[in-house]
Amino acid sequence: MFIYKLNVMNRVLFLLLFIPAIPEALFAQSPLQYVDPLIGTAPATTVFASKHSELGSEIKGQTYPAVGRPFAMTQWTPETQLTEGKCISPYYYNDKIITGFRGTHWMNGSCTQDYGTFTLMPFSGNKADAIKISPTSKYSHSNETASPAYYSVLLDDFGIRAELTGSVRSGMMRFTFSGKEHSDVFIRINSDRKEGEIWIDKKNNLIVGYNPVHRIYQGWGQPAGFSGYFVIQFNKPFTSVVPDSSSQDLMVDFGKEKTVLVKIGTSFTSIAAARNNLNTEITGWKFDELRKTSEKVWNETLNKIQVTGGTKDDRVKFYTGLYHCYQLPRIVSDIDGSYPGFAQDTAVHKAVGFEYYDDFSMWDTYRSLHPLMTILEPKRTLDMVKSLIAKAEQGGWMPIFPCWNSYTAEMIGDHVSTMISDAYMKRIKDFDTETAYRYMRQNAFEQPSAEEYKDGKGRRALTSYMKYGYIPLEDSVWEAFHRREQVSRTLEYAFDDYALAQFAKSIGKIDDYNVLMKRSQNYRNVFDVKTGYVRGRYIDGSWIAPFDPTKNADYICEGTPFQYTWYVPQDIPGLIDLMGGKLAFLKRLNAFFEGGHYWHGNEPDHQASYLFALAGDASKTQEWVRRIIDEEYGTGPGGLSGNEDAGQMSAWLVCSMMGFYPVCPAKGEYVLSSPSFDEIKIQSNSKAKPFVIKAVGYTPGSPYVRSMQLNHAPFTGCTLQHAQIVEGGELIMNMSGK
Numbered sequence: 001m002f003i004y005k006l007n008v009m010n011r012v013l014f015l016l017l018f019i020p021a022i023p024e025a026l027f028a029q030s031p032l033q034y035v036d037p038l039i040g041t042a043p044a045t046t047v048f049a050s051k052h053s054e055l056g057s058e059i060k061g062q063t064y065p066a067v068g069r070p071f072a073m074t075q076w077t078p079e080t081q082l083t084e085g086k087c088i089s090p091y092y093y094n095d096k097i098i099t100g101f102r103g104t105h106w107m108n109g110s111c112t113q114d115y116g117t118f119t120l121m122p123f124s125g126n127k128a129d130a131i132k133i134s135p136t137s138k139y140s141h142s143n144e145t146a147s148p149a150y151y152s153v154l155l156d157d158f159g160i161r162a163e164l165t166g167s168v169r170s171g172m173m174r175f176t177f178s179g180k181e182h183s184d185v186f187i188r189i190n191s192d193r194k195e196g197e198i199w200i201d202k203k204n205n206l207i208v209g210y211n212p213v214h215r216i217y218q219g220w221g222q223p224a225g226f227s228g229y230f231v232i233q234f235n236k237p238f239t240s241v242v243p244d245s246s247s248q249d250l251m252v253d254f255g256k257e258k259t260v261l262v263k264i265g266t267s268f269t270s271i272a273a274a275r276n277n278l279n280t281e282i283t284g285w286k287f288d289e290l291r292k293t294s295e296k297v298w299n300e301t302l303n304k305i306q307v308t309g310g311t312k313d314d315r316v317k318f319y320t321g322l323y324h325c326y327q328l329p330r331i332v333s334d335i336d337g338s339y340p341g342f343a344q345d346t347a348v349h350k351a352v353g354f355e356y357y358d359d360f361s362m363w364d365t366y367r368s369l370h371p372l373m374t375i376l377e378p379k380r381t382l383d384m385v386k387s388l389i390a391k392a393e394q395g396g397w398m399p400i401f402p403c404w405n406s407y408t409a410e411m412i413g414d415h416v417s418t419m420i421s422d423a424y425m426k427r428i429k430d431f432d433t434e435t436a437y438r439y440m441r442q443n444a445f446e447q448p449s450a451e452e453y454k455d456g457k458g459r460r461a462l463t464s465y466m467k468y469g470y471i472p473l474e475d476s477v478w479e480a481f482h483r484r485e486q487v488s489r490t491l492e493y494a495f496d497d498y499a500l501a502q503f504a505k506s507i508g509k510i511d512d513y514n515v516l517m518k519r520s521q522n523y524r525n526v527f528d529v530k531t532g533y534v535r536g537r538y539i540d541g542s543w544i545a546p547f548d549p550t551k552n553a554d555y556i557c558e559g560t561p562f563q564y565t566w567y568v569p570q571d572i573p574g575l576i577d578l579m580g581g582k583l584a585f586l587k588r589l590n591a592f593f594e595g596g597h598y599w600h601g602n603e604p605d606h607q608a609s610y611l612f613a614l615a616g617d618a619s620k621t622q623e624w625v626r627r628i629i630d631e632e633y634g635t636g637p638g639g640l641s642g643n644e645d646a647g648q649m650s651a652w653l654v655c656s657m658m659g660f661y662p663v664c665p666a667k668g669e670y671v672l673s674s675p676s677f678d679e680i681k682i683q684s685n686s687k688a689k690p691f692v693i694k695a696v697g698y699t700p701g702s703p704y705v706r707s708m709q710l711n712h713a714p715f716t717g718c719t720l721q722h723a724q725i726v727e728g729g730e731l732i733m734n735m736s737g738k
Contacts, residue, residue: 031297031302034312034319037065037146038637040109042093045638047631058601061640061649062109063324064091065146066148068166069294070301070326071357071380073277074103074228074266076164076171078153079119079143082134084190086216087111093637097136098155100188101164101173103230103266107403108327109644114190115213115229115404120184120262122175124158134249135186148323149294165291169277170265174287179258182239187232188249196227199246207232207252208271217401217408218456226340228266228395228490231274234549235261235285261285268405269348275336280335281725301326304376309678309698316635317674318657321650325369327615329357329384329648332405342397342405343455354383356390359403361646363411364603366419371662371670374426375684375725381423385431388416392439397448397457407456409480409501412557413492414443414459418499422665425502426722433507441512445501454479461486465493470525472539473555487526487534488557488604491567494522498570499666523568527578531589533561541579550597559604562597566608567663572615582615589615593624600632601642606652607663610671612719614663618672619704621718625673626703627654658682659693659733660720669719674705674733682725689728697735706736 040061043049043490049059069708079102080095081088090102099123106114137155141384145152151164161176177183189211194314198209208231213224239649240253253261263285265278282290302322307315331518333356334338341347349356373381391397398417401410417440424433445466448458459465464475471477471486501516502504527541528535536544536555549561556564568575576585589611592598607627612620632641633653640649659675707716709732710724720731 040640324650364645364648409456415697
């Protein structure tokens with residue numbers, strides 16, 4: 001009691017002397033406040049998007065305001081599009097009508113398709129019309145709140161407030177009605193094939209159902225061997241249900257209740273598992289408590305990187321980007337470890353000691369998302385590696401782009417092997433390396449049977465690649481979603497061979513290492529030294545003509561020869577020599593950027609701005625990286641310069657705003673640029689000390705690094721080793737405007 005009689009100074013002294021030290025965690029930032037899930041939900045408004053993007057979905061970020069937990073099995077979102085169709089995100093900012101609230105498995109920022117989903121839509125009014133036509137409502141963004149842990153919107157046509165929050169495999173909704181009319185909820189299975197079914201358990205206020213999943217790309221339309229299952233429980237009894245038997249959609253009535261709460265459990269194995277997931281993750285009806293728990297989880301996750309300084313817009317871009325990095329791949333295993341077998345294996349498997357993941361958009365994410373996760377989430381990275389090995393064991397081949405728990409043969413390259421190699425080279429080794437290598441090697445050296453190949457297994461055009469040292473234009477690669485693209489495939493296989501070679505060497509497979517390292521030079525076979533660009537080539541060795549390196553070509557994947565010429569991450573010195581030395585290389589690279597040929601909204605040249613530093617002009621890397629951050633990322637709904645692509649666009653931003661980027665995964669190093677904040681603290685794991693980057697003299701107009709000190713010693717390199725980051729330390733960058 002006597003403390004209140006002390007003067008202000010004495011009070012402070014008393015607190016310092018007698019009250020136990022306040023835990024450091026209480027001073028931690030709350031980065032959740034800077035996350036805007038609406039970024040990327042509208043067509044891009046960035047500088048180069050309209051110039052380079054193709055018509056249709058590519059100009060859109062294709063994100064959605066996902067509510068739940070990091071890497072959640074099911075996420076909860078407002079829905080403005082009724083379909084599960086390809087390239088249709090469940091939510092677009094410019095749509096004027098809400099069609100419901102979906103439990104979604106949409107691959108964030110993609111041009112794929114949703115699957116196994118269902119939707120709830122609260123409404124009041126004419127029940128007869130609702131059962132014939134799904135109820136919808138106008139809404140205003142001024143009455144909309146979006147965060148990773150919570151979403152809220154007012155449905156103008158009904159005067160209903162809808163709120164969402166969620167956990168990993170379950171979610172909760174709260175609908176606040178006017179109470180003047182009947183309070184109803186419409187429930188719909190989002191199957192474009194009109195499959196699936198809903199059952200009613202009126203006694204327990206339960207609705208249960210399933211929505212079968214179908215394959216996409218290779219095997220398009222075939223059953224994927226599993227479904228999205230759901231259990232929906234209400235806190236109030238049904239007054240009536242229409243229809244009163246199983247169907248694909250139905251409507252439940254709650255009289256004139258003002259507030260109706262909904263708990264939903266999901267699973268990919270069974271209704272019983274969905275119920276168990278729900279009962280384990282959400283034990284009561286405390287919506288606000290679940291929201292606070294989710295907010296706590298997100299703050300802890302985002303606080304793995306703490307930034308100081310910069311503008312508010314910088315922090316919004318950075319933490320929204322980090323949020324987007326935690327969407328995919330998704331956890332597919334139930335709370336007890338059960339998950340559906342891979343590749344039409346109808347058995348239910350059990351993940352013991354790890355969580356099973358799926359939906360790897362690997363052509364995109366091996367570049368910087370997965371390398372970023374080796375820093376921030378080594379345990380999750382290990383679980384992802386174990387998941388990929390399990391897929392190989394169940395399907396017979398290491399997958400390349402595994403989605404919908406199936407082989408797809410979507411995109412090009414063999415980057416699952418690269419991701420696993422990268423993890424292994426970064427000391428994430430607690431997995432069955434012999435089994436992993438056996439399947440990775442099989443992809444790189446063996447041709448699958450005709451039926452296996454048609455099903456999406458194995459490298460596309462491997463026979464040509466091994467026979468000629470490149471994929472000639474005569475091989476059109478018909479058994480793939482992306483056909484032709486022979487030059488890009490050659491370049492990407494050469495890099496994958498390099499990455500796999502590092503793994504082979506580390507586990508003593510020296511003969512394979514030597515062969516793979518030789519193959520990693522195959523990029524030279526599609527590089528035309530006369531023009532200085534990669535170029536389509538025939539079996540007889542002749543080059544395609546006419547040739548314009550600035551135009552899109554069918555032998556290049558989603559880009560131009562100019563953009564793909566820089567794709568030799570494993571051997572930049574070799575590429576420099578092919579171009580005639582550093583001066584010629586830098587001249588060509590400057591022309592690439594100054595001439596407006598760089599396209600950030602797609603991935604193939606994401607590493608290009610960092611090549612200046614590797615050729616001896618670090619200042620140009622610092623200049624262009626900062627410019628890309630400023631011009632190709634924004635804070636509004638149109639603030640992404642193209643498809644988010646499962647986190648790759650945002651991972652580039654997060655890495656680059658910290659001041660480094662993994663140009664060559666599996667090499668264990670990062671190329672330096674310059675940071676966008678006064679200080680960045682990276683916490684790799686709870687046991688290690690943080691790695692701190694300090695930008696002394698940082699201002700928006702000072703992107704250049706004048707000098708550096710690493711752990712108090714002068715540092716002049718342009719690369720940082722992975723071990724230096726995860727073991728902790730301090731990098732000081734002295735910034736300048738020149």
